[in-house]
Amino acid sequence: MDSRQQYAGMTIENMSTPQIKIRTGNQMIAEGALHAGCLFFAGYPITPASGIYKSMIEELPKRNGVAISSPDEISALAYCVGASARGVKAMTATSGPGWSLMIETVQYALMTELPVVIAMVQRLGPSTGGATQGAQGDIFLTEYCTSGAYTIPMFAPSTAQECFEVTTLAMFWAEELRTPVIVLSDKEIGMTSEDVDFASLKSFPVNHRKQIENVNGNSYKTYDFKNLSDVPLFAPVGGKHKTTVTGSAHDKCGALQKNSPETIEVLRHLQRKITSRAQEMAFIKTDDDPKAEILLISFGITARTAREAVKQAREQGIKVRLVNVISLFPIPEALLRNAAIGVHTVFVAEENLTGQYRSVIQHLFENKRVVGINGFGKMITPNDILECITV
């Protein structure tokens, strides 16, 4: 049931003695991106994501990479997508207010099939909200930001150490699927310094989008595919093939068309190439009790609270299974359904007002009670969870 084994043996350095360093989640997102071969970063100051910007500005020049300070978040992501059009791995980092400005280019990156990773370090909203107040309230804002609500892969770390692993994962899927991918962090993970064991850091394989080999003459099509789920072969701008890239609805050549059958096929493909790989992307971490009567689902910072709550609940004899969802989207439906086998109640703990993630997964648990544990304006404590699950 735990999909973790997929990633087993991917320790980047096999050192037996721990190498503990004190790092923030923001620093580890930067480390993960650099490890995955990110060579382009553009950013704009915003609490609580600025640490990523600062780290990348310091590190990239040492690696012959490019780091740019942009005049706003609109430009920051557009710079990244420009670099991506050349085949360079690019990342930016922001929080809710900056994300709001980036949405234009998130959609553009999705439409143009130009991979980019966006680290979204959540803070309390709406609007400028509370810059130094954590929250997990931007799940819908990030996931459903496109016209048409296309699936944007989204991965959520819950520790500084996981920030590294999850960022390499995001970089992998961005390249693999040629699409924007989100690392969903939050203020507590991003800005808290904690132990990171560099000897046991895990990395997803480092890959590059598949490029077109030789094509005769001008026969290269920017968005060529046979099956809807195929990812078109990439040709970099400024290379030997003429490429045509547009954010408008287009045919396989990249020529603007409104709703020709081929164009509609291209639009369907944008969704299908993601959902057809959903099972591969599915990633949860389970703390199992085979006799579990209740299931507790959480993610991000609240997953850490949940771990502590589960420990205490078990001391009281409660049979509980804990699932920490890493791949929030595409929703790991099969894994979550499976995790709920044998339980009568599913609890979903998240730090937002309306239970955003619960509302998109509760249909998976027919004939079971689904209960939200929500915190708002403050972190959920182990006690908050304990009180709910022990009733």
Add this chain to the structure above:
Amino acid sequence: METKIDSMELVYAKPETLTDTPMHYCPGCGHGVAHKILMEVIDEMGITENTIGVAPVGCSVFAYMYMNVDMQEAAHGRASAAATGIKRVLPDKFVFSYQGDGDLAAIGTAETIHTVNRGENILMVFINNGIYGMTGGQMAPTSLAGMKTSTSPYGRDCATMGTPIKMTELIANLPGAYYVTRQSVHTPAAVRKLKKAIKASFEAQKQKKGTCFIEIVSNCPSGWKMTPLESNDWMEKNMFPYYTPGDIKVPQEMK
């Protein structure tokens, strides 16, 4: 115990339009003085009840706590746009925006240029301390050449990061700009000049002359990692040669 001061002895009083709330600004920061002078002019002109301010995102996000006029905090960069909306529906009120360099000269560049280009009949106050203060001392478009900040750790390289932007000179070229000046708040003499400029701007607004724009070159002791006195000294030696205080565009009738 209440100490009563005979009005004959009273030589100075805090402007009434400035609240009693202790300011959150770092010691030595110019924001506090800029706030006070703005409110002092509003007091002296007797326009407290007729003035609306628009604050930015950044260090002066809390301006509404100190300025006892109707205040609206706009989204990052949008102060002059929000002020436009207010002024258009309340053309007889006095409207000012108050923004830092990141807000006005980076993320709000489009709003700034178009507000002035339309000659929106408002006062725009622009605090330029060459850095993003609140978010942790990042490089701003106004950071000086070679300046080290948290996001220009090797110094600002103009070849790749652009030369520090002179927003005030830039907007002075627009026909909508009526009165454009650059001031500071680091000495009593500078404060008096600023006060005169603010007063002239509100007078011009009363006569519906167009946009008045006041840049205040200021310091950021925390962001620059200096004591308040060092920062003022550094400002005079480094900021002033580039951002030279003085009037930039003065209409004939104001001369």
